[in-house]
Amino acid sequence: MHSRDDVAEHGGVRSVLRTLDLLSLFTEETSQWSVRELSEASGLAKTTTLRLVSTLERSGLLWPTGSGNYAPGPGLLRWSRLAGSAWQPTPAARQVMGDLVRRCGETVNIYVRSGLHRVCVAQQEGPQNLRHVVRVGDELPLWSGAASRILLAAADDALLERVVAAAPHRTSAAELRSRIDRARADGCAVTHGERERGASGIFAPVVDEKGSVVAAIGIGGPTPRFTDDAVRRFAAHVRTAAQEVSRAGVTAHLPGRAEA
Amino acid sequence: MHSRDDVAEHGGVRSVLRTLDLLSLFTEETSQWSVRELSEASGLAKTTTLRLVSTLERSGLLWPTGSGNYAPGPGLLRWSRLAGSAWQPTPAARQVMGDLVRRCGETVNIYVRSGLHRVCVAQQEGPQNLRHVVRVGDELPLWSGAASRILLAAADDALLERVVAAAPHRTSAAELRSRIDRARADGCAVTHGERERGASGIFAPVVDEKGSVVAAIGIGGPTPRFTDDAVRRFAAHVRTAAQEVSRAGVTAHLPGRAEA
Structure with missing residues (x-):
């Protein structure tokens, strides 16, 4: 038996890894993805994909391009500077x-x-x-x-x-x-x-x-x-x-x- | 009442946001943090902080500097390139x-x-x-x-x-x-x-x-x-x-x- 916190904790790390995996699909060559494409490429259910994409959009890491697609967001620019200096x-x-x-x-x-x-x-x-x-x-x-x-x-x-x-x-x-x-x-x-x-x-x-x-x-x-x-x-x-x-x-x- | 999946899902988004918040504490000026410092600055429990830091380290986004501190990881370099081109x-x-x-x-x-x-x-x-x-x-x-x-x-x-x-x-x-x-x-x-x-x-x-x-x-x-x-x-x-x-x-x- 798991307590609610155990489940949430376990699901938490899994969600973090899944979110980072989704972000990894974006490359310079393939920089725009629809939720459906992300779902297919990641093997995640469409509802899960949508939820993680929304979280990434909210954090500025993905950017809606207006055509139902998502592109790398402006939030990555800060990390870009950080990586460059570190x-x-x-x-x-x-x-x-x-x-x-x-x-x-x-x-x-x-x-x-x-x-x-x-x-x-x-x-x-x-x-x-x-x-x-x-x-x-x-x-x-x-x-x-x-x-x-x-x-x-x-x-x-x-x-x-x-x-x-x-x-x-x-x-x-x-x-x-x-x-x-x-x-x-x-x-x-x-x-x-x-x-x-x-x-x-x-x-x-x-x-x-x-x-x-x-x-x-x-x-x-x-x-x-x-x-x-x-x-x-x-x-x-x-x-x-x-x-x-x-x-x-x-x-x-x-x-x-x-x-x- | 929540099902186990509901709880995990809810905890999932929360964990993603918390993880990104932890990463946001790293700046060019303050580029090294211990788990204790991250826990204090974020207000998260030390066990939660440790779990999220481990996940970030596993993903290459944080890097152990060997003195118990963490610095921005090499995984950020890929995002740097992505942000630059997008x-x-x-x-x-x-x-x-x-x-x-x-x-x-x-x-x-x-x-x-x-x-x-x-x-x-x-x-x-x-x-x-x-x-x-x-x-x-x-x-x-x-x-x-x-x-x-x-x-x-x-x-x-x-x-x-x-x-x-x-x-x-x-x-x-x-x-x-x-x-x-x-x-x-x-x-x-x-x-x-x-x-x-x-x-x-x-x-x-x-x-x-x-x-x-x-x-x-x-x-x-x-x-x-x-x-x-x-x-x-x-x-x-x-x-x-x-x-x-x-x-x-x-x-x-x-x-x-x-x-x-």
Whole structure:
């Protein structure tokens, strides 16, 4: 038996997660949705969707466009400013990223782990036209990619099981663990076409003063430019950059962060 | 009597609003909070606060800084990009704002109404050092300011009652209504020190093709620069700018918006 408060509490967290999921459907490419479309895409009942959309509209996070559709609301602008200031790379980190772009000629990204994802929190674009495009704020899965192997350095078995469970193909936690261990031994991780055919990446750990991994810094680009020779050269630059950023700190909040 | 679903549903919306309220406590100036501080500032019980903070952390919207504090999370970066693209002023609107800055020498803002607030959605800063600083994304009250009188043009009595109820001093809906009517007759609203001593503003309506007000565009600055002569001159420029933006549209979502 549940008391009324228990039920409300349980439903409360669920509603918060559902509301955030609805908001996640809005992207730059698909920025307008009707309640019916949101209901279909989320799998939520239409009445539930309508109730959550109304709440989001009331909070300024969704905006009625007048044609029965909803678009991202002006309330997001405040959070935009907040995210910008909280996750602004330090000038030193920005400098290291710029140097790494110049040395490798590839796009430089910094990722952090957020739950079962890695999130790109900083980027310096490479000079070439053929690029592996990831945007700041993008959430990518942890079951693939060089940055993931770095960010999972301290992961326990339970986390690895959840990570591989999210993968579309069969992969084992033991296999992922051995790749993570290999990356730790090498001081960096190198992947080719692991999630996306033709995309390569080299990432190294940014650590806090306790040696815990707080972020992964590295480069990504098309596999044909990641020849064996280039990988050796790039890997050395990426490791150096990671050490420099570890000393300088990534953002105001990242140095000294205890690993969760 | 409520069924379990009713209770959960009711608690659900409440939890969503509480969660967003917690997130609103994070500002650029106060970007780190402990659960205890959040509980005190929000008036929520510590267990409730902890549960909502955990949900926000799980969603990447809050980030544990390792010292028991929380900071804005990397999940906000995606919303930042979304807000930026949805609320990016059209090139034409940007041009009009730039012209208005050059003609008046004051900071230009565009506001929209979101519930009981007006939100600054676009800004072009003026050239002078003494400025009235409002930032894009700031939510200001509707009971004061020239922009509010413009945005409330189509407000019914119920909305005006809610607006004046939020004001810190006693003011009547009838009084606010007469100021709104006056602004409509004049084609713009002028205020001096209404909310903040020494701050003046002149705003005019941006309308859609049906003539409904969708936004307010205008200038704000220190009252000593808003002499009678300047106000006459500025008002003419602000009205012209509003007509130009009404034709051009403010952002991708604002033209053709039916008034709620």
